[in-house]
Amino acid sequence: MDVAKAERIRIYDVARVAGVSVATASKALNDTGRMTDATRTRVKQTALALGFRPNAMARALTQQRSFTIGLLTNDSYGRFTLPVMAGINEALVDQGVSVFLCGIEDDAALGKIHVDAMLDKQVDGIIATGKRIDRRLPVDLSELPLPVVYAFTEGPADAVTLVSDDAQGAREATEWLLGLGRQRLVHVTGPDSFASVSARAGAFREAAGAAAAVLHGPWSEAWGHAAVAQLWQQETPPDAIFCGNDQIARGVVDALRERGVDVPADVSVIGFDNWEIVAAATRPPLTSVDMNLKELGRVAGRLILDLAEGKPVEPGIRTLPCKLVVRQSCGGDMLARPNRQEELQGI
Amino acid sequence: MDVAKAERIRIYDVARVAGVSVATASKALNDTGRMTDATRTRVKQTALALGFRPNAMARALTQQRSFTIGLLTNDSYGRFTLPVMAGINEALVDQGVSVFLCGIEDDAALGKIHVDAMLDKQVDGIIATGKRIDRRLPVDLSELPLPVVYAFTEGPADAVTLVSDDAQGAREATEWLLGLGRQRLVHVTGPDSFASVSARAGAFREAAGAAAAVLHGPWSEAWGHAAVAQLWQQETPPDAIFCGNDQIARGVVDALRERGVDVPADVSVIGFDNWEIVAAATRPPLTSVDMNLKELGRVAGRLILDLAEGKPVEPGIRTLPCKLVVRQSCGGDMLARPNRQEELQGI
DNA sequence: ATGAAAGCGCTAACAC
């Protein structure tokens, strides 16, 4: 088998065996040009029989298209990027497009190296992803001679950008709590320097009333504990807590349990991110807002493909809806409210 | 700038401006052939001045080397694969090698598609990674006409395979507990169908004594709780618990706290995986065994590079050492045992 | 020391 190493079948071989010229073979295989159906079929069958697979490099060299795109990410932890990647891959794999993974750890120099390498390798486009929608990657992609799509990271104003709809997600969560009959809602979330925090807090206030409190702190379980300690010092503690992420929510739920407050009987809790590992391990499992990151990746893949093919794509920011994933930290009887459930999941 | 799209500088341009032939230019830039130092420098400088970047596809076509490798993974969750990827990238990026990310969700068909795509794109080698060292990917890579390295997944006997040293990691953890003066050690771990579970349990028993109990269960926090419930029914509960992963360890620590048992005063707990998000959020933060997955990725990267360059690489399974990361769930005074600390960290 | 020319494997004009 070692001898077979260099013996890859070329289109030349197919042509010879099929008794045609390489040109005809090429056309036959690519369904271009004109010829007898018989010839076309014959060529295709010999190609199949010989196990011919075209050399993508050679093809790229002439076609000016490599069927390869680059995925630039600075989310080394992968919590946000991973689902996005999965979606991108899903959208591109059956189009024969491969993805170069380029992890730049917020490092401009590393970013430049990767971008240069991609350019050298003639990628058809670049998808940039990050962990915050209000931060840019440390590399400038705006002057590149190829299409760029920004997913879950900030891009130039005239770029194609994809983000999830923080406001809508927060609104759904808040309305869900209100629909449950909760009256005293509080939003415990991350630092207000995050754009997504403001967006969610804004939507929360709009739905819950301007008087509803919003508490900012770090994105940690510890902050969830601290927030509960603070809230339960008041005369009338809340009966529903909407958290900025699942870690805070887990801290909140744990703190409540330790305090003897029953979740969901006494207090409903909702998280954000739907990070399975946290949401499912919480006792009780967290109802949480899912940002649909995989779908976001899929859309990004489709868009970069369209751009690479020269199809027109409207620039601007596209927001994709979030989805509330109901587990047990809220209470309420799902089966008794089928309409509402459909309403929320039918997005 | 849109016009510049097609105006990539070719070696032809460099040659013309430098006043030499393309052949000379090529040699000058690649530090091959023989010529005046003056000529070489001049060519290099014009190339730099013109911003020349060689077309990797064209180069690959002639050189039979694409400077591209494929990363096949079935760990969609990314907990194990992600650090491995980071290591691979780190090892390859400065060698100018790019990585194709191929996520196959334990799906043989998807796997084949990706492998074929990689072959078409002339990758110089493939690194296969998974989430278990005793499971194979659903694709056969053994007959491929290019080098393959298996990292954190099972490969054929004669392949180059990388795994972390479960036994050594478990031994270090156990010895650490013993060194702390703990007497009644218990190992609470995952299903014994996992090879790594057996390896760790074996090492644990060897170090802690054959009488030391090993409890198997699911890889979940809930199992940690259950195990504690079970253990504390006995007349003499353990004073040290070594857990098979951090989630179990977190469950154990939480259960102990709820029971009023002080960690680390009364009981020392050690986890496995050093999954930051779990280990750091536990109260108190978990001491845990780190599998050094990033280093494993680095080594995999170097090996696939060596193989691609035709350098000889001894086949077989290579085990990489784990490292105990000390936090606060064990007690003991770090500063008082500098030797031991060095001993463990100097790996 | 330098350059002309032949290819790497494929596609695409343009003849026939």
Added chain:
DNA sequence: GTGTTAGCGCTTTCAT
């Protein structure tokens, strides 16, 4: 309908 020919951008003998 099918084949001839000329590249894509680069590397690499082999002359000179």
